[in-house]
Amino acid sequence: MAKSSTFRALHRENRRTLTLAFPIVAGLVGLMLMGLADTLMVGHVGTVPLAACGFANTLLSVPLVFGFGVLAGVSVNASHAFGAGKPHLASESLRGGLAISLVMGLLVALTAHALLRSLPIFGQPAEVNSSAGNYLLLCAWSMPAVFATGSTKNFCEALARPWPPFWIMLGGVLLNVLLNWILIYGNLGAPAMGLDGAGLATLLSRIATMIAMFLYPALAESLRAAWPTDWTAPGLMPEVKRLLGIGIHSGGLSLCEVTGFSFGSLMMGWLGVTELAAHQIALTCAATTFMVPLGIGQAVSVRVGQARGAGRFGEIRTIVHGTLGMTLGIAVLFAAVYLTLGSWIAGWFTEDPAVRALTAQLLILAGVFQVFDGIQIASSGALRGFGDTKIPFFFGILAYWVVALPVSHLAAFHFGLGASGIWTGFVVGLGVAAAALATRLLAKCSAHPETPR
Numbered sequence: 001m002a003k004s005s006t007f008r009a010l011h012r013e014n015r016r017t018l019t020l021a022f023p024i025v026a027g028l029v030g031l032m033l034m035g036l037a038d039t040l041m042v043g044h045v046g047t048v049p050l051a052a053c054g055f056a057n058t059l060l061s062v063p064l065v066f067g068f069g070v071l072a073g074v075s076v077n078a079s080h081a082f083g084a085g086k087p088h089l090a091s092e093s094l095r096g097g098l099a100i101s102l103v104m105g106l107l108v109a110l111t112a113h114a115l116l117r118s119l120p121i122f123g124q125p126a127e128v129n130s131s132a133g134n135y136l137l138l139c140a141w142s143m144p145a146v147f148a149t150g151s152t153k154n155f156c157e158a159l160a161r162p163w164p165p166f167w168i169m170l171g172g173v174l175l176n177v178l179l180n181w182i183l184i185y186g187n188l189g190a191p192a193m194g195l196d197g198a199g200l201a202t203l204l205s206r207i208a209t210m211i212a213m214f215l216y217p218a219l220a221e222s223l224r225a226a227w228p229t230d231w232t233a234p235g236l237m238p239e240v241k242r243l244l245g246i247g248i249h250s251g252g253l254s255l256c257e258v259t260g261f262s263f264g265s266l267m268m269g270w271l272g273v274t275e276l277a278a279h280q281i282a283l284t285c286a287a288t289t290f291m292v293p294l295g296i297g298q299a300v301s302v303r304v305g306q307a308r309g310a311g312r313f314g315e316i317r318t319i320v321h322g323t324l325g326m327t328l329g330i331a332v333l334f335a336a337v338y339l340t341l342g343s344w345i346a347g348w349f350t351e352d353p354a355v356r357a358l359t360a361q362l363l364i365l366a367g368v369f370q371v372f373d374g375i376q377i378a379s380s381g382a383l384r385g386f387g388d389t390k391i392p393f394f395f396g397i398l399a400y401w402v403v404a405l406p407v408s409h410l411a412a413f414h415f416g417l418g419a420s421g422i423w424t425g426f427v428v429g430l431g432v433a434a435a436a437l438a439t440r441l442l443a444k445c446s447a448h449p450e451t452p453r
Contacts, residue, residue: 010322013315017299017323023162025295027153027169029288037173038198039284041180043277043349049195050350051273052131054280055124058265059115060139063108064146065258069251070104071097071151072301072384073243078158078226079302079385083309087226090159094217095228096239097151100247105144112140124269128276131195138199145203145210152213158302159226164216172209176201249389253380256396260404260429264422267412274354275419281349282362282423286370289334293327293374297381304385317445320382324375324438331374338367358419365423372430379437386444395436404429 074097081089119129153165179201186192217223268279300323342363346356408425
């Protein structure tokens with residue numbers, strides 16, 4: 001009887017988590033599909049543009065993922081305020097998040113300009129460096145819009161309004177695909193701009209998405225109590241400090257992972273253009289399916305934050321246990337897809353037989369680390385809901401920098417495994433991260449409930 005009751009409780013909480021997670025996942029997949037559309041459509045222009053696209057996206061992925069990690073503080077504080085019935089505090093989180101978004105986005109754009117002449121230091125082929133410049137700058141100037149979109153999206157989701165952001169993100173994806181078709185290939189009378197066209201399409205579609213994402217909560221009657229009434233009111237800097245207190249360590253954990261993968265991408269470029277192109281395709285696929293556990297992790301962060309704000313500590317353990325089991329099952333499903341259909345998936349992106357064969361090999365390893373990646377991101381999301389971000393940040397340093405990168409380098413260059421060796425390091429590092437974060441989360445759930453703040 002007790003087992004049946006436990007199962008019903010897990011099922012109930014999983015259903016609630018999925019209700020919140022589904023539109024979050026869909027919105028995240030939409031964001032990734034912009035990059036996926038670039039990869040798919042640029043891949044038919046040629047191998048060098050595809051490799052250049054991968055190189056530029058690798059450089060931008062570092063500040064992008066770090067920025068989203070920092071902005072996770074908006075979800076944590078706004079969900080806590082929502083659960084406590086204090087919508088005015090959620091509005092402060094949005095004000096602070098947008099201020100942080102603007103500063104981070106401008107820093108990324110200006111840094112890209114400063115970096116442009118130094119691209120050869122990353123050791124990529126000369127033809128890749130020469131092709132990547134304009135695309136890099138166009139995508140870099142889209143970062144203020146990306147971060148502002150993410151901050152407003154987090155605000156809406158924390159207040160249990162996840163569906164409108166999903167539809168807005170979907171519209172942005174469709175606009176990006178249309179603009180890619182026009183600007184990359186020169187349709188409807190436009191010049192054929194190739195890779196530069198993909199960058200311009202990304203910039204325009206991200207600006208349009210930001211505007212729509214901001215207008216929804218500004219006009220929605222249901223969010224009026226939480227919408228800022230005075231954008232210049234005192235109190236902005238204290239809220240920014242509170243958000244950064246959570247977000248810096250959360251962003252640090254994300255930064256450890258993305259820089260590990262980004263340095264792996266640079267090592268891939270040392271092997272050659274074929275390896276870099278195959279890596280870009282495989283990583284794009286893995287990153288797209290990763291949006292599912294990432295969205296679940298964001299949903300469980302919101303749910304834990306809301307439960308803490310409302311003082312419903314008894315729910316948290318059931319929410320967490322159900323989320324871990326559900327995430328594991330989904331990750332195993334994705335792993336099976338990559339293990340069995342890797343060659344077919346690679347054929348979507350390129351007709352180059354060498355790139356296609358290597359991509360299929362890498363997707364096998366991607367299937368293995370889907371399991372570890374799912375567990376680690378769901379665990380870190382739940383810990384973020386507890387406000388626990390500092391120790392997970394140190395776990396990230398251990399897993400990705402102390403373990404993953406040395407294993408990748410040894411396997412690729414000392415044991416002769418090449419591209420597969422680099423991805424083997426990814427698998428090992430993600431396994432360490434998953435074990436450490438899940439262990440801490442389960443210990444946190446078993447501890448005596450904290451006193452609400």
